[in-house]
Amino acid sequence: MNTEKQLSGRYITYNMIAPLLENYQFTEIIPLGTSVKGTPINLYRIGKGSKKVLLWSQMHGNESTTTKALFDVLNRLKTASFVSELSLYCIPMLNPDGAEQFTRVNYNNIDLNRDALQLSQPESLCLRKAYDLVQPHYCFNMHDQRTIFGIAESKKPATVAFLAPAYNEERSINPVRKQAMQLIVLMNNELQQYIPNQVARFDDSFNLNCTGDRYTQLGTPTILFEAGHFPDDYNREQTRKYIAIALFSGLQHIAQGDVTDVNYKLYFNIPENSKSFYDILLRDDTTTGNDVGILYKEELISNEIHFEPYITEIGNLSEKYGHKEEMLSKYITPPFDKNKIEMLLNLRKIAFI
Missing domain, CATH: 3.40.630.10 (Zn peptidases)
Structure with missing residues (x-):
């Protein structure tokens, strides 16, 4: 083409x-x-x-x-x-x-x-x-x-x-x-x-x-x-x-x-x-079942599109997929709770954001 x-x-x-x-x-x-x-x-x-x-x-x-x-x-x-x-x-x-x-x-x-x-x-x-x-x-x-x-x-x-x-x-x-x-x-x-x-x-x-x-x-x-x-x-x-x-x-x-x-x-x-997909899926590799589904919001800033991640779901997401996936324990230590996860996202500590 x-x-x-x-x-x-x-x-x-x-x-x-x-x-x-x-x-x-x-x-x-x-x-x-x-x-x-x-x-x-x-x-x-x-x-x-x-x-x-x-x-x-x-x-x-x-x-x-x-x-x-x-x-x-x-x-x-x-x-x-x-x-x-x-x-x-x-x-x-x-x-x-x-x-x-x-x-x-x-x-x-x-x-x-x-x-x-x-x-x-x-x-x-x-x-x-x-x-x-x-x-x-x-x-x-x-x-x-x-x-x-x-x-x-x-x-x-x-x-x-x-x-x-x-x-x-x-x-x-x-x-x-x-x-x-x-x-x-x-x-x-x-x-x-x-x-x-x-x-x-x-x-x-x-x-x-x-x-x-x-x-x-x-x-x-x-x-x-x-x-x-x-x-x-x-x-x-x-x-x-x-x-x-x-x-x-x-x-x-x-x-x-x-x-x-x-x-x-x-x-x-x-x-x-x-x-069936999230942009980013952080798999919970403990028994608590707090997988994290993250989507991007597309924002126009200075004539460029920026992809801003936000948490859309926390829970058992075993039947879903991520376009990017990693284990949640790579970034924070158990037990996983929403405040820890949101802080992680706000600080952009996830490698592929």
Whole structure:
């Protein structure tokens, strides 16, 4: 994959992508509106083919991995022969105000992925305008997921997760969902060559305020992409590669008309996301059972993302895993109590913090 070297790290803003957008030779650029603070939101088209895909990234401003991956794919599409069959319409950053502040919500403190029905925000109206204008055959809804997710009964993280969203409370499977499931099966087959047993299914609980659920209900096969954790990759430079591989593969299968040849039931062979990980897990090697689960809070300080550890759980965590693990007795002497553990964390005495 042709990595876009001008984009790296977790903090990706509109000012970083704007020069790249200006230099790319798009087939068409369609103004949609602006964010709350007035940043332009445009729809960028690649190709003139009959098979239409609508893609949006960074609906949540602090979920930037898929934006990096999108630009990697744009570089590769410059020489891809199948583009002639495709019209890819993309909004590279739907929530530029949230991206600037590194927050999930927009400037009005609204989660855009819970605004699909009310359409109360200008960014939500931009996305719906794009949907109505394009009338896509597929929608790609691009996100990041937390480091807590892994593969059930496995020590492997869920580096990529997919979802074919539900369209009703019963989570029924209709032809629209089947198409999304079939495409996910194809993308999963591709990813298994690179990250075997590190692809998961996202929870398909129904919420019509979510954009994916709403567009599925409106009759468009919609696929949720979730960029997760890869070992020792908190900046998600490895994960972006796998998202880009999946995205490129999905576009190629759509262009080539491969989707109808797949058994959609294989979708359910992909394991569900499991909340099985901490960023750091300190194992209690005594009989008291006070394992310590630590997560990172991502904070924007001076235009850089800092990972601040905090204790989220103390107790018997024998069925959980840590992206980093050590024995608690390496740092403090028994008996272990919460005050000792919190002091240890505050003093940054754990070697890998």
